[in-house]
Each structure stands twice: as structure tokens, then as C-alpha cells.
Amino acid sequence: MDATLEHLGRRATTAARVLATARSGVKDAALHAAADLLSARIDELLAANEADVRAAEQQGMAPTGLDRLRLDPRRVAGMAEGLRAVADLEDPVGEVVAGWVRPNGLHVTQVRVPLGVVGIIYENRPNVTSDAAGLCLKSGNATILRGSSSALASNRVVVGLLRKAVDGAGLPGDAVQLVEDTDHASAVTFMQLGALDCLIPRGGPSLIESVRANATVPTVIDGDGNCHVYVDEAADIDMALAVVVNAKMQRPGVCNAAESLLVHRSIATQFLPLAAAALDGVELVGDARACSLVAGMVEATDEDFATEFLGPKLSVAVVDDLDAAIGHIARFGSGHSEAIVTGDLRAAERFVEEVDAAAVLVNASTRFVDGAELGLGAEIGISTQKLHARGPMGLRALTSVKFVVRGDGQVRS
């Protein structure tokens, strides 16, 4: 085991004990101070980021990667604003989740507590550094951040400012720590660091796969979104067009964008040509029946139906009925966000109950499946696993519960 990582782990555990009982006012003061420091020392941050970007360019990073890596005054202002928004959220720690009295007089409550030490492993977006650390701090957790080597200079500055703010508020600076050793072997070591009460990966499929294969600490996986919109026979055509276009095109590169369109056969002849026209610029691939209704549509393979395109491409299938739509989603969906457009109550209720996904939507775009849009405030990710948290994860997803049992001398007989 890596001595440096072990050391970071021990320091985080010590800090977490203090953070667990820190009051909201103190944590909020630290968050506001961090936001102020990001604004005040933006030049230092932009200079470090410029060095990161230049090095990445020299190493041939693709333009999309460079875009994620690059900071500018607007993005830094967004990071500061994000920290202030987190300070404004309600503190989940101390919430009494449930409570009752046992026949023998024991008072039992379940109280929300921080997880302890949260590890975040992520790719080259430096804004994740402040976003994740801010959410962890507000929920009373110590964070160990492991970003990519390409963003190391930027992350060092961000973490330095956060630590200064935390320390200035009277909390342990080790509440926020950065892993500076960013080679592959240390990533695996990080995924097995006993001090982590929870590891959250933020990144692409290869990172997720590595976490699944290597992590021995508890993880919450933010996985793929192969999201469907099913246009039922009882759908309002205009509403269906608006939802499909929004779900596919409003921001095609994100996990809650639609990747597949299912259309009931009794409405397909009318709907699909309109949809194809409205989805101008989107490459459509479809099953035989869909191809017969849209000129130029290429036949889709099973692999197409299983693919999260993350771009201007959509798979299309004509289905016989609601059962077939639900069956298609069960076969190809990734359990992220699934929508139905219908005016039929029974179809809506069956879709909601029978489709197994983090979020199911009736007559609304899949793009709403996001912490801010659903009203959770900021999010630390979107869980596609069923354990611990599912769907957009706000502050509560960064907490656990503790049983508190109060008696007056009870013993078990």
C-alpha cells in the first residue's frame, strides 16, 4: 500500500471526526470564504490552468478534452457561485429520519450523519474539484480528490484555496486533500484505500470499468445513460415531438439525453416522418418497420440499440404495444432515465411501475433528470446502481444514518 495515500487517509479520518460535529454556520462560512478566494485569486488559478492546457496541447489532447480542462473567468465565477449555492442548501446532518419507542421504553431514533471520508476519482474538469469538495464539506465529510494528471496544476490551486478557507473558518484543512500522484497504479491503490467510506467516480466508461473491477471500498457508480422516449398510441403528437426533440437535441452529449425512440405501431406512420423532420441534423438508425416509414433511415443493429451515442444519433424502433416497449427498455436500457408520452392513464401508471430505472418520466423530457432540475440543489453525480442512492445525488446521498438508542438501564432478557 502506498505510504502517501495511507497518510492522506489517516489525515482525512482525523479531519472527518471534527467535521462530523461541525455546525452548519461554520461550514457555510468556509464555503463562502472559498468562493471569495476563488474570485480574489482568479489570476493565480487561470495561470496554473493555462500551464495545464498548454502541456495537454503539447501532448496532443483532443479538443473536447481541452475544452473540459480549460478555465476562463466565467467558469471560475461559476465555481464560486456553485460553492455559495451549496452553502444555501439545507444541512442534512442531524436530521431525524425516523424514531419510535419500544415496549420496554427504549427510545430509538435514526439520525443522519456524514459518511466520513469520501473519495472522488475524476477526469480532467477542474470545476469538479470545487463542486465535489463543496458538497462533501457541507455534508460534513472529509474529501480526498484524485483528478487527472492533466489538471494537476489547476487542482493544486483550487484545493489550496479551499484548504485555506476551511482552515480560516476554524475547521481542519485536511477536510480537503488532493492526491498528487496520478499514475495508474496509484489509481488502483486509491480504489482500495481502507480510509474511504465511499468512492464516487466521475468520468467515462473506462474509469467506471476500472472502479468496478478494482475497488474494494464501497462505491456509488455514476454509469451510462441509454435513455428511451416511448411515444404511446395515446400520445399527443405535438407534445411527443417537443419531448423527443428536447430529449435528444437540447444537449446531446450528456447522460440524460435520449438515445433511443420507441413508437407505438398505431401512431408510427403519422409520427415518425414528423419526428424525422423535426430531428434535423440527427442521424437516425431504425428497425425494419421504422426504416419503411422514414426515407434514408439506415437499419439499426442490436449494438445500436444498446449504445449511448452521446451525440446527434438516435436509434428508432416501432413496437406493437406497451408491453413491447417495456420489454425493449428492459433489454437495452441502462437503468438511467426512461420517458413515456401518453394521454392514457393506465399506460402511464404501468410504465411508471414496470420500467426499472433510476428515473421514469411521464410527459416530460429525460433532460430533467438532474439534481438541480429535480430540486435537490447541486448534485455529486447520478447513480445508476440501486444500492445507497439512485438517480441524481444531492447532499443526502453523502450521508449515512446512525441508530441512537436511549434507555434508563434496560438489559436484554
Next chain:
Amino acid sequence: MDATLEHLGRRATTAARVLATARSGVKDAALHAAADLLSARIDELLAANEADVRAAEQQGMAPTGLDRLRLDPRRVAGMAEGLRAVADLEDPVGEVVAGWVRPNGLHVTQVRVPLGVVGIIYENRPNVTSDAAGLCLKSGNATILRGSSSALASNRVVVGLLRKAVDGAGLPGDAVQLVEDTDHASAVTFMQLGALDCLIPRGGPSLIESVRANATVPTVIDGDGNCHVYVDEAADIDMALAVVVNAKMQRPGVCNAAESLLVHRSIATQFLPLAAAALDGVELVGDARACSLVAGMVEATDEDFATEFLGPKLSVAVVDDLDAAIGHIARFGSGHSEAIVTGDLRAAERFVEEVDAAAVLVNASTRFVDGAELGLGAEIGISTQKLHARGPMGLRALTSVKFVVRGDGQVRS
């Protein structure tokens, strides 16, 4: 990947889709029918168990192992009663956990849903087979059970009866499946079976260690209980004696039994000799100050303080104050159950807030940390991790949530 296990996984996934929307009445009918079958066909079960026990004896299994493996009419009646008790519990599926309306008119709810497919890997107690399958069925999950080879004949009969009952109630028999291949390699394959939404190990440290090292599916760990009782300076002496004796001796072999006693120095001279006398038959090991107060006490090592004895042995330390007690528990505790005995409100509140454990108790025995004793009904285990579930796990620990979003055509701008 093992073809048989893959096949079991697919069948479980198919069954889980049906179970997810099964009504409580139907699930309860299956549970009652299973209980009736266990009673009606007890001779068949006892004969199979007798064969398991005889084979285990020939292979030299230790008496404690044989005792866990052995069924008798009273134990089988307990298994049947357990299934009926689970039927009487409230069904967690469908509970609306939270709900609100967004400014744009979207109605958002979080609804409790089954996990899907739950894997249980356990050692040689055949009653775990019916207990775990019953809890999973009531909470709408398909179960894949992997017991030990020593209990295979018994488990085959129990699972056969459960499947017959489930099928008779009109639910898919594949709701309950048994892994018949019980060699070590297949255990690891099972821990990596993609169909499992959750894996729960029930067994000793080596099983837990193997799950931590090998599992790639989400797990809930039922870990060690190195539980402490701290007798504060403001403790009522008689209450403290009763709690300590009960926590240590009422059933020493279980995870919520006390393994370590901490005593405030200002009360130690009075309390420790009384405690030593009351703990008749318990081997005491202690720090230097404790040894100076109790004749014949042997000096404890750090390893003693870190050990879950699971028997009539107790480590003892005299601490300077509450901070030292909390510090000792942070260093040596396993995060299971920790108790304070005190009449001082401030000490009680600080202990509750600052000790990081699944359960903290004030003036009550650690032995109450158990699903039935705390009022959760039956339990599937006691989680010592912080993710998903913590402490005794009842039916809700076998569920996830789903976001349900209802709109009237909203799209994201």
C-alpha cells in the same frame, strides 16, 4: 464466466421483473404456504439434514459448526414461524419516500422499489436459507442463495419447498434459486455475477474478507462487532454493573456482545472490583491502571483491545475522561454498537454525537442492537458499512428508490 451461474442470473432477472409489481397479498400467501410446507414436510427436511450432518461429522467438522448445521423440529418450527412473521410485516414497496412540485409544474416523487436480484452468500446454517429468501420475497426481490456445501442437501429441500409455495401463489418459482456448485472458484464468480443488484454475505471474517477482495457487484457488509461499554464518572453503579454484565454475558458469541469495558478513572476504584466480581467466569485483560485495581487481571495488548473475542473474555481500560473514551473507541472500535452509562446529560449527548458507529446507546445494553429488538421485525443482517444501510437491516434495506416525474409536456430550456 460460469454458464450455470449466468443462467441463474438471467432467470432471477426475469423473475424480478414480475416480483417488482407483485401485490403484498400474493407475496404473503406465498410466505404462508412456504411455512405450511416446511411444517408438513418436516420429515423430508430432517432426513436431508441428517445426511448433511453425518457427512460433516465424517469430515471432522467442529461441534460448533455441527450445531449450526443441525436442524430439529423446534428449529424447523422456528423457520416456519419466521416466514409467517415476515408476512405480517408491512410491505415497503410503493412507499412514497418524498415528493414535491417544481416551479415548472413537474411533480416529483421518490418511490420505494425492490433492489431486483439479491445474492446471499453464507455458511452452514440452513435456517438462513428460509429467513433470507422470505425477507427478499416480501420486499419484491428475487434471491440467489449460495450456502455451504455442507448444508447442500438441507438447502435443496428448503429451496424446493419455497419454490413450490411461490409457484403455487402464482409468482415465478425462480424468485428463489440455489447455487448448487459450492466450490471456491464458483464463490468468486458469484461475487462478480452482473445480475446481482446487491450481494449480502452472512458469515465469519474469512468470508467477509473474500467478499471485500473479490466482489465487483454492490455489497452490504455485515462486519465485526468490537463493541464497548463506557462507564462514565456520573454513572449509576448498579445500572452500569447490570448493563456491562448483560452486554458481555447474555450471549457472548454474537456480534452485539461487548468486548471491551472503559471506565472513567474517578469511578474505577469503586466500580472495577465490583464489575470483576459480577463478571464471574469472564477472563479479564486490562491496561496498567485496570490491572492495579483488579487482582489477577492480565495486562492487555493493543491486539486485545482490537479483538472481537466472541466468548467469555473482556478487555478493560481506565480512561481519564469522556474524550479519552471517545478516542479509544475511535481507535479500536469496529463501528458496530457502542454504549455509555451515565447520568450526565452533556456526556450522553457528546457520546451520541461524537462516537461513529452503526448504533450508539445511552444507559442500555449493546445486546439490543438487533432488528427484532429495535422494532424492525426480522433482519437480513447488521451492516457495519455506511453506504446504503447501517446497523440492523430490515425490509427497507432490501429496497431502493425510483424517481417518478410526472409532467404535461415540459421540456428543458
